[in-house]
Structures are given as C-alpha cells and as structure tokens.
Amino acid sequence: MNTIRLLKDKIVRNSSALLLFLSLSVVVFMGLGLVYKSWPLLESESLFRLLTEKIWSPMKGYFGFLPFIAGTLAVTTVALIIAVPLCILTAVYLTEYASKGLRNSILPLINVLAALPPVLYGVWGVLFVVPMIKEYIAPIFGVETSGYSVLAAGIVLAVMIFPIMISIIVEVLQTIPDELKAASLSLGATKWETIQHIILAKAKPGIIAATVLAISRAFGETIAVLMVCGNIPKIPTSIFDAGYPIPALIANNFGEMMSIPLYESALMFSALLLFAIIFLFNFIARIILNRLENKYNG
C-alpha cells in the first residue's frame, strides 16, 4: 500500500518536473529558433544597417526596418500619452477616494475590458475611431486623412492597455502603508497634496513597471493595430499619417514570402526583434514588481 502511494508520488513528481522542463525550454527554443531563422539576413547585412535603412523593398532585396520601428514607436508613444495619465488618475481615484462598493464594481468591469479579444477592439477602431478622426479631428487641424493613421492605432492601443496598467497600479497603491498617508494628512496637507507628494512618489517604481509592461503589450499588439493603422511602409511624419508597426509587417506578409530569398529571414528577424525587446521589458518590469511584493510581504 505504502509503496504504491510513494510510487504514485514519485510518478507525479517526475512527470510534472518533465513538463516544467519542457515548457520552460520553449523560451530557449523560441529565441534560438528565431536567431537561426534570421541568420541568413544578418549574414548578408549588418545589424546596424538593417535597423537604420529606410527602404523596404523585398523584391529588390532592400530590407530596411526603420519605417516599421518608427511606426511601432509612434503608435506606442501616442497610446502612452493617452493612457498613462488616465490610468494613474483612475487608479488613484479607485484606491483613495472611491467607496469599497464602487471599487468592487469598477474593477471587474476593467477585467472585462481585458477579456475582450483584440479583433473586437479593431472592429471598434474601424467603426468609430477611424471615421471620427477623418470627419472631426483631422479637419480641426486642417489635415486631410483617410483616418487610418498612427493616431487611430494609438487610441485603440490606449484602450487596450488600460486594464493592465490600472490593475497593476491599483495593486501597487494598495501596498502603501496607511501610516504614511495619515502622517501627511495630520500635518495639514490636503488629500491631493498627500497623493502628489507621498503616494505617487512611493508608487513610482510600480507605476514605471506598469508602464513598461504596457509598452511591451503595445509593441506586440498585432491585429487591432493592423486594422486601423493604414499599413504604409514609410516613416510617419505626423499622427495623421499611416504607420506600419512590426507585428503588422509579420502578419501581413507571412505565407506569401516563400519565393523571395531572404524574405522569410527578414520576417523572422522582425519577430526576433519583437521577442528580444519584449522579453527584456517584461524581465525588467517583473523584477521591479517582485521586489515591491517582497518588500511589503516579507
């Protein structure tokens, strides 16, 4: 009887250890596979040139990634400018001002926002954001645009990163000890002054981590952005120009690149770029957040 129980224990232990090992090796495998696949391109051109060259014309053998890097940076920047202040203010309101009942009814709604699939954000972007930019926003600035623009992608992305930013910032704000707030309030500071000088100062690393996670989410978002950003491989010069972020490049061109040498390698290289940047960003953000958690729990 006991031997059987111990045997079962051992079987579970070994098989789950194996599963862990296999699934962790996925990361290594992904990284190596991407490097291996993009090697032909890296051999034929220097990394520096690939990243700074402006012309993208696979048929002629020009692989300049600068327009896509610029597109990615542009949509992400617009998204952050919209989302960061809104998320910080909302999170502060939810933790410092809102009643428990209100907080407990708003946070689940934000979780619903997180559960909506990207394609629905894309549909919303096409149905609402794009026409709004074309009809109302661009004319204010005297610009003519189809609406499929960096701004449209930025707005859609901003809404998409709301949930991740708010939930992390709320968690971080909740770890700030009440004594600190009480001390500041008892010295005669108003609640807003306490928030500005004590709470936000204390929460800064957490807010930075949340922003970094949001950036990496925005970098990798594919379909919603692809549907509204216009997809023209040129460096955007204004927010009303079309952009062409890296994930959209991969999604639009996969499957049809087999006949052109180096094309597949170029697309794999862009996947590698995404993987490397997002890996790094997530790593940094998680380290900061884990530190914070340990500080208050241990």
Place this chain on the structure above:
Amino acid sequence: MASVKVRLWKERIAKGFMLLSGFLVTGSLFFIVGTILYKGLPYLSWEMVSQLPKGGFYIGKEGGILNAILGSLYLASAATILATIIGIPISIFLTVYLKQGSFLSRLSKLIYDILYGIPSIVYGAIGFSIMVYFGIRASLLGGIITITLLTIPIVVRTVDELLKTVPADLRHVTQSLGATRWEVAKVLLLFIKPGVFTAILLAFGRAIGDVAGVLLTSGFSDNLPKYIDEPAATLPLAIFFQLSSPIPEVQGRAYASALVLTIIILIIVLCTQYLAAKQKKHKM
C-alpha cells in the same frame, strides 16, 4: 505656500480630473460593446449562426459563419484542455514539490510571467516555421499547438496565485497526517476547485479570441474540419476577413460575427466572475 483656498480648489480640480478619467476608462468598455451591438444587431440572424458559407458568401450571398464558430470552439477547447493538462501539474510541482522560494521556482515563475507577455504573433511565427520544417500545412493541429503554448502560462500563473491563497495550516495538517506530497496536492486542488475553473475559462477566453497566432498556423476554410490536419476557420479571423471586404453586406456580417464573439466572451466573463465569487466564499 499658497492660501488654503487655492489648495482646496486644487483638490477639487484634481478630484474632478480623476472622476473624468475613471468615467472615460469604464465608459470605453460600454462604448466598445455598444458600438458592436448597435452595428451588429441588425445583421444578426439565425441563418448567420446556423449555416455554413454557401457559394458566393463572400460577395454577399447566402450562408452563415457556423464554420468559424465551430472551428473556434474546436480549437479553443482542444488548446485549453491541453494547456490545463500541462499547466496544472506544473503549478503543483512549483508549489508543492519545490521548496518555497527556491531558485528554480522563482526563476520558473519569472519565465512564465515573461512568456505571458510575449505577443501571440511571435508564437504564430514560430509555430509557422515549425510547421514548414515538418511539412505540416496550415491546419487545426498547427493552430492547437500554437494556442496551447500561448495559454500554458495563463493556466500556470493563475493556478499558482490560487495555491498561494491556501492557508499554510491545511498543508501542514495534511502532511503531518502522513500524506505524500501528491496527496497534499489533491487536497489543495479540491480547495481551489472553483478557482481552477476560472483559470481554465481565462485560458479559453484568450484562446478563442486570439487572431495573430492562428492567422499563420490554422489557415481558413469554408468547411468544417473533419480531421485534425485540415485547415479550420476561426471566428476572429472570419471577422477580420469579412471586414476588409468592400461589399456592405459582407461588412455587415463582420459586425454580426463580432457581436457573436462578444456574446461568447461576455458569457465566459460572467462564468468567471461567478466562479471567482464562489472561490472567495470557499476561503472563509
């Protein structure tokens, strides 16, 4: 220092801005769902959800999106089941078999967090090149593999968070009665049962809504896949393709398909919330 009046005014203005942003953020949810409901409802019909696309469907003729609905359900169910079978033992191993706070468990959790953040287009690109390497064509199988890899981190991390909420006493009592670690794990799993279903539903929701991963791996087909190596349509992709059509009829169907997907997701979310509430009661 500014006068008290000015300081209080600042307080009011700040509070006003906070209310406004809270309103914008929560409002965006209703706005998105509302837009889709408003545009999709007129086009939604029983025919849409109960029939396969017929000849000329993509130029606005008869048929429905049953192929995409079922394709998505097949794919997401299979991937979620696989991810659960793989993910739950891993989180048990991390909490029950490894020492608390050991290097391996901390490293693994960090890696799963990072994997969770890797965008699905990267998974898709890798899945695609694996398939090319082995000569598998775009198929249900390819999609399932990619989506499983995508959802494992969700299952592992959610179940792990749940296991953290189990009181340490329960574990110690079980162990001191002479239970093996596997028996301890069974007790713990029983304790977090509603929560585990939440994790599974979260994974399912992510799986059914993903586009970038399946775009490159599972292909698209107007027929229902009979075998696992045939291409299969998925709902998000059907929305994407129909929306890019210039024909108003087809675009309308895209809105209706988006509405179908929204309804599926909202049902999943409701179940998740219900189970999460149940888990909370369980804790008391």
